[in-house]
Amino acid sequence: MSDLSVGSLDRPRITYEDRERLHGHGGALVWFTGLSGSGKSTIANAVDHTLYTQQRHSVILDGDVVRTGLCNDLGFSPNDRMENIRRIGEVGRLFAQTGTIALVAVIAPYGASRDAVRKAMRPGRFIEVHVDAPLSVCEARDPKGLYKKARAGIIKNFTGLDAPYEVPIEPELRLDTSVLSPDEAAAKVIAVLQSRELI
Ligand SMILES: Nc1ncnc2c1ncn2[C@@H]1O[C@H](COP(=O)(O)OP(=O)(O)OP(=O)(O)O)[C@@H](O)[C@H]1O
Ligand SMILES: [Mg+2]
Structure with a gap:
């Protein structure tokens, strides 16, 4: 445990490790990227449900919801899409810092934007x-x-029709939802979290 008795206001007194010990598992950012209708929200919900039943702390950041609030000033131009990904990545990073598993269900069509989020984690x-x-x-x-x-x-x-979708080159997981059921897909995500010893 970090020393709670000393410290100054400009230096965090509670560490990642302290927060993760409190939650009993690691924080992470799981980004579900893919075309509209591919199943991002459906699978994120299934993962969220499984984590909840295991008493893990998770949150869903869904593109549809975020665009009505946090990003309601943004449209679908390339710049606005990049800003959308940047903001959601930043919020997801902050959740992960608190020891929460952030489940992001957002198309995120640009590889460079996704990679920038990865780099920040x-x-x-x-x-x-x-x-x-x-x-x-x-x-x-x-x-x-x-x-x-x-x-x-x-x-x-x-996206996918008259706007590009850049297919992830080396994702941790690729889920073909024309073959896997939502529950099968969710189980694979849970398995990655387990293999990384986050849960
Ligand atoms: N194996 C599967 N995995 C996920 N969804 C499936 C699967 N099979 C059928 N579906 C259906 O496909 C649809 C996927 O919709 P969903 O809203 O999850 O997509 P999305 O990727 O979040 O799209 P958007 O980017 O528009 O939000 C749902 O109606 C879901 O029931
Ligand atoms: Mg969705």
Whole structure:
């Protein structure tokens, strides 16, 4: 335990280790990246549920929610998407610092932006999960009707159609959700957290 009796206001008196001891597990940032409809939110929810039942501390940062609050000033231009990823990465990093497992379900189409978040994290604490399903499968699912609108020209700059998605080169995990069920996919994420001894 850090020395709680001494210290100045400008120096943290509580360490990462102290917070993780309090929670009984490590903090991390798990980033679910992939096309709309690939299953990011669905799998993040399944992981969150499993962690909760194991009495782990987790939080979901979902793109849809974040865009109504923290990032409600941002659109979908390349610069705004980069800023969206940067802000969410920063919030996720802060959660991870408190010993929480932050589950980010955000498309994050740019490799360089994802890598910048990785670099800001302590080694081993960034877990990039490529939620991967063929575009045709995502489009057939179309849970929010977004592909239909994009095909009709109502939505412009839609990732995978008229805006790029840069496929992660070396993600910790690639989950093909046209093959794996949400529960099978979630179990693989839990296994990575276990193999890193975070839980
Ligand atoms: N194996 C699977 N894994 C995840 N989702 C699946 C799977 N099979 C079918 N689905 C369905 O596909 C849809 C995925 O939608 P979801 O909202 O999770 O995608 P998303 O990646 O979060 O999209 P967006 O970027 O638009 O938020 C859901 O309706 C889900 O029930
Ligand atoms: Mg989602």
